[in-house]
Amino acid sequence: MIQLFNVGKIYNNGVPALHSVSVKIPSGDFVYITGSSGAGKSTLLRLLYCAEKPSRGQILMGGRNTTRLKPRDIAMLRRDIGFVFQDFKLLNNRSVFENVALPLQVQNLPRQEIASRVYQVLQYVGLEYKLRRTPLELSGGEQQRVAVARAMVVNPRLLLADEPTGNLDHDLAVEIMEMFKRINEAGTTVMVATHDQEILQQFPARTLTLHDGNITSDSAPPPEDDNEEEV
Amino acid sequence: MEKIRYFFRRTLLSMRQSPLLCTATIGTVAVALMLLAFFGLIVMNIQNLAREWSRDIQVVVYIDQVPSEEKLKEWIDQIEHYPNVEKVHYISQQQAFERFRKRLGQNADLLDGLMPEILPAALEISLSEQARSRAGTEQLVKLLKSNNNFHKFRYGQEWLQRYDAFIFLLRLIGSMAGGFLIFATLFIISNTIKLTIYARREELEIMGLIGATPMFIKAPFMAEGALQGAIGALLALGGCHLLYYFFLKKGLTALLTTTAAANIHFLPLSYQLGMVLLGLILGFIASLLPLRKFVRL
Ligand SMILES: Nc1ncnc2c1ncn2[C@@H]1O[C@H](COP(=O)(O)OP(=O)(O)OP(=O)(O)O)[C@@H](O)[C@H]1O
Ligand SMILES: [Mg+2]
Numbered sequence: 001m002i003q004l005f006n007v008g009k010i011y012n013n014g015v016p017a018l019h020s021v022s023v024k025i026p027s028g029d030f031v032y033i034t035g036s037s038g039a040g041k042s043t044l045l046r047l048l049y050c051a052e053k054p055s056r057g058q059i060l061m062g063g064r065n066t067t068r069l070k071p072r073d074i075a076m077l078r079r080d081i082g083f084v085f086q087d088f089k090l091l092n093n094r095s096v097f098e099n100v101a102l103p104l105q106v107q108n109l110p111r112q113e114i115a116s117r118v119y120q121v122l123q124y125v126g127l128e129y130k131l132r133r134t135p136l137e138l139s140g141g142e143q144q145r146v147a148v149a150r151a152m153v154v155n156p157r158l159l160l161a162d163e164p165t166g167n168l169d170h171d172l173a174v175e176i177m178e179m180f181k182r183i184n185e186a187g188t189t190v191m192v193a194t195h196d197q198e199i200l201q202q203f204p205a206r207t208l209t210l211h212d213g214n215i216t217s218d219s220a221p222p223p224e225d226d227n228e229e230e231v
Numbered sequence: 232m233e234k235i236r237y238f239f240r241r242t243l244l245s246m247r248q249s250p251l252l253c254t255a256t257i258g259t260v261a262v263a264l265m266l267l268a269f270f271g272l273i274v275m276n277i278q279n280l281a282r283e284w285s286r287d288i289q290v291v292v293y294i295d296q297v298p299s300e301e302k303l304k305e306w307i308d309q310i311e312h313y314p315n316v317e318k319v320h321y322i323s324q325q326q327a328f329e330r331f332r333k334r335l336g337q338n339a340d341l342l343d344g345l346m347p348e349i350l351p352a353a354l355e356i357s358l359s360e361q362a363r364s365r366a367g368t369e370q371l372v373k374l375l376k377s378n379n380n381f382h383k384f385r386y387g388q389e390w391l392q393r394y395d396a397f398i399f400l401l402r403l404i405g406s407m408a409g410g411f412l413i414f415a416t417l418f419i420i421s422n423t424i425k426l427t428i429y430a431r432r433e434e435l436e437i438m439g440l441i442g443a444t445p446m447f448i449k450a451p452f453m454a455e456g457a458l459q460g461a462i463g464a465l466l467a468l469g470g471c472h473l474l475y476y477f478f479l480k481k482g483l484t485a486l487l488t489t490t491a492a493a494n495i496h497f498l499p500l501s502y503q504l505g506m507v508l509l510g511l512i513l514g515f516i517a518s519l520l521p522l523r524k525f526v527r528l
Binding site: 051071093103105154 | 434443444528
């Protein structure tokens with residue numbers, strides 16, 4: 001369960017990105033965050049990831065207030081979260097395999113386990129035959145899939161994706177969304193920031209619309225998922 | 232175990248990945264520490280030399296009336312029990328006269344027809360090493376004055392004053408310049424390592440984003456800094472040895488007598504080990520400083 005209470009964010013340069021956001025997201029939910037460019041979608045996700053601190057308000061994740069965590073606790077929190085960054089944030093001097101392995105290495109898992117989990121997840125996104133390449137030798141869509149693989153490899157309890165289909169043609173976008181749906185069905189909470197209307201229509205789910213730093217609409221859960229969403 | 236293995240691999244990989252920066256860091260450490268080592272070498276040798284000179288520091292007591300054998304023995308015994316006295320040596324009138332004649336050399340005939348009795352007999356008292364200073368000699372003279380038979384002394388008061396000042400100055404300059412050099416070294420290495428870290432700030436950021444603890448991110452960089460510092464220190468010792476060999480040994484032998492040059496020594500082993508340790512610690516601290524700025528979760 002994720003809860004935000006009157007969360008506001010003003011960046012250091014004085015730009016207000018979020019005004020006062022209050023929302024409840026039960027575990028296992030699938031939520032879209034949409035809105036025009038600059039509305040604060042990325043900022044909202046970054047706050048959940050503790051990559052930014054809120055200027056005001058409180059954020060509770062699993063009953064825990066995450067607004068004042070020590071660096072070490074932030075690190076621990078992030079191990080349970082997968083994040084697909086808008087700009088991927090891959091290491092260009094390391095191979096696809098090493099990039100995807102990184103979140104597991106950081107947790108000191110045995111090498112054998114790392115290798116098999118990385119291979120599995122790369123197979124899942126269809127890149128197992130390019131695991132020796134570096135990100136710069138991949139297309140934009142392939143890089144995006146590496147970013148998705150890195151987010152999924154830790155079996156996260158919460159998956160945050162910032163425009164995960166922005167660089168993909170429709171077929172690949174659908175594939176990625178289907179993966180997210182599958183992860184969601186396995187119990188992971190998924191939050192996707194996007195302004196891809198086609199995706200929104202093809203994979204309907206609860207949708208938060210941001211406008212100028214405020215939530216202007218929280219869509220009624222789609223009818224066919226009614227009982228699942230009304231927790 | 233897995234962790235150590237990972238850190239070790241990352242450290243080596245990162246050094247191989249940016250060989251230019253790595254070489255630059257090691258080179259900077261080497262040059263800076265070589266200056267420090269060479270400076271230390273010179274200070275140490277001057278100090279050794281000064282210790283050599285200080286052997287000549289002694290208190291001479293002139294004796295007007297030549298005493299009886301027993302009396303003399305008693306005096307010597309008494310003086311030898313004073314603190315910080317190393318040796319007491321009696322110079323009879325005859326010995327003093329011979330010495331004087333030798334010193335005159337060619338002009339020795341000036342003394343022809345004179346009796347040895349024109350020169351007083353004397354007790355030459357040398358001091359133990361820690362008392363070879365103005366304070367030390369003056370303390371001894373005070374004790375000697377308690378014996379009424381002694382009232383004429385010579386102990387090179389002026390020379391001693393200058394010697395004391397020299398040693399003081401040497402220590403002052405030595406520690407000031409040494410401290411300054413260490414700080415400058417730290418500053419320079421820190422800036423070079425900052426370049427390494429800056430070049431990889433993206434990696435640091437990403438590591439943090441995917442759940443690495445700050446310590447996990449920093450450890451390979453600190454290990455790298457320490458390793459580069461130690462390697463730099465080894466190179467510095469090598470370079471310092473070359474400087475020492477060609478400038479001090481060969482150069483000075485040409486200028487001075489061989490015996491003077493033979494008294495010049497390289498840094499003792501303990502100092503050399505200390506130097507490597509210093510490089511290691513400097514590299515470690517120097518990487519810690521910029522890391523604090525770049526690793527933020
Ligand atoms: N690091 C930052 N420093 C200062 N201002 C920022 C920063 N990141 C975002 N902003 C500002 O905050 C506002 C919200 O940005 P945000 O990235 O959250 O928008 P977004 O909804 O994700 O937009 P897009 O759809 O283009 O990705 C914008 O006005 C932006 O200029
Ligand atoms: Mg964005």
